[in-house]
Amino acid sequence: MGDKKFNVYVDGQAGTTGLKINERLVSHPYINILTIAEDKRKDYNARKEMINSADIVFLCLPDDASREAVSMVEPANVHTKIIDASTAHRTHPDWTYGIPELSPEAREQIAASSRTSVPGxxxxxxxxxxxxxxxxxxxxxxxxxxxxxxxxxxxxxxxxxxxxxxxxxxxxxxxxxxxxxxxxxxxxxxxxxxxxxxxxxxxxxxxxxxxxxxxxxxxxxxxxxxxxxxxxxxxxxxxxxxxxxxxxxxxxxxxxxxxxxxxxxxxxxxxxxxxxxxxxxxxxxxxxxxxxxxxxxLGKGASGAAVQNMNIMLGLDETISL
Structure with a gap:
């Protein structure tokens, strides 16, 4: 990978899962964490700007807020990949379900996905x-x-x-x-x-x-x-x-x-x-x-699974920071 780093934004970083994801990302050698000012965490335009500037966005939000965040992705934006830790998209046919161990096909789907839902x-x-x-x-x-x-x-x-x-x-x-x-x-x-x-x-x-x-x-x-x-x-x-x-x-x-x-x-x-x-x-x-x-x-049941999916989606070793 050389010195390449991916920009990552955690939307809902103050929640239990968001905090744990951030803890894991701090030591990740290929990740640059995008931060948002405390008073802008719920500002629509500020969040939208963060989401569209990131390579990976983690959604650690209630279901409705997760759906809103997905709608903020610009139609022309093909680079931002989203990993949703909420329940909102787990049974949605257009989202990949994030248990790579289930089968080789499941792992391949995650690797090719731009929308992955973290299992409960x-x-x-x-x-x-x-x-x-x-x-x-x-x-x-x-x-x-x-x-x-x-x-x-x-x-x-x-x-x-x-x-x-x-x-x-x-x-x-x-x-x-x-x-x-x-x-x-x-x-x-x-x-x-x-x-x-x-x-x-x-x-x-x-x-x-x-x-x-x-x-x-x-x-x-x-x-x-x-x-x-x-x-x-x-x-x-x-x-x-x-x-x-x-x-x-x-x-x-x-x-x-x-x-x-x-x-x-x-x-x-x-x-x-x-x-x-x-x-x-x-x-x-x-x-x-x-x-x-x-x-x-809070590990394989949430933040750990989220980071594992991120690694696979970015073409990295799935064990990094885990």
Whole structure:
């Protein structure tokens, strides 16, 4: 690459994901970060100028604001590539979905893309094991999938982070010390991409839980072997996934032990924190299989995935700054 540097603008740089992306970009040898004055961060014309002068724009914004930002790209502008960390474009047919590990074709599409959507954190942990198993016919497309997810409170954004760290939390929010189920109407915002990107015929039932720690996420899926599309054991499923993701930098299928997590009876959702790794485990027996994926919801679940996609879109080594 020589001394070439790419201009990068983070729109929404004050948010949790934006801050983490900036942290990663500071040490990136091929990136020049474009900055905007604090009083201009929400100024339409100032943002538009930044967006059209950048090679890469990260959108770390609410959905409507992300759509507005995309509309600011001048019709004649063919050089600015956009990476959207919001939910706005994850199922849009004109946007590339940013999990390069899913297939060689997925990686090629990202490399050629000018519009890439960063997957949701829960969605990434769900799709990574489910996509290849549906593709292989092991999980039937019409399987009634149920899954559970647990995450640290950072995934809920600044207002929730403020609640969990409030000096009078025990008085104002007395139940925050307990894990709390939410998305009780079964309409979590990640469900559409979970269904679309895996090839499932029906949306999974997804039950998310927010817990009293800052970051770290795990998704758990359970299957009855008698209902699967092929006669397989937990060992067979592990072998298939391990082969499928062999050689990937940021997705690892962990050693098979049907009853423990790295020798421990309890699963640790924090073990991938401060990395861009997603680790997949397979547990169970001949009748029932449980697959669990863990990742850092601010890493592979957000900012890390965004930077990984940027590297691929710019033709760089995907591991830089990760």
């Amino acid at each position: 954190c829960y969605a990434s942990a769900f799709i990574l094991p489910v996509y290849p198993l549906v593709k292989a016919g092991i999980i039937p497309a019409d399987y009634p999938v149920t899954c559970h997810g647990i995450s640290g409170y950072s995934g809920a954004g600044k207002p929730m982070i403020a609640e969990y760290n409030h000096e009078d939390r025990d008085t104002l929010y007395p139940y925050h010390g307990s894990p709390r189920h939410y998305g009780l109407g079964l309409t979590h915002k990640h469900i559409p991409e979970m269904k679309q990107k895996t090839g499932l015929k029906y949306a999974p039932i997804f039950s998310p839980i927010i817990a009293d720690y800052y970051k770290g996420l795990a998704v758990s899926l359970q299957f009855h072997t008698r209902l699967l599309g092929k006669s397989v054991t937990s060992l067979d499923v592990h072998a298939y996934l391990a082969d499928y993701y062999s050689g990937q930098n940021f997705v690892k299928v962990m050693d098979f032990n049907p009853t423990s997590c790295n020798g421990e009876p309890f699963f640790n959702p924090l073990a991938c924190n401060d990395t861009n790794m997603a680790e997949i485990f397979v547990f169970g027996n001949n009748d029932q299989i449980m697959i669990m994926t863990r990742l850092d919801n």
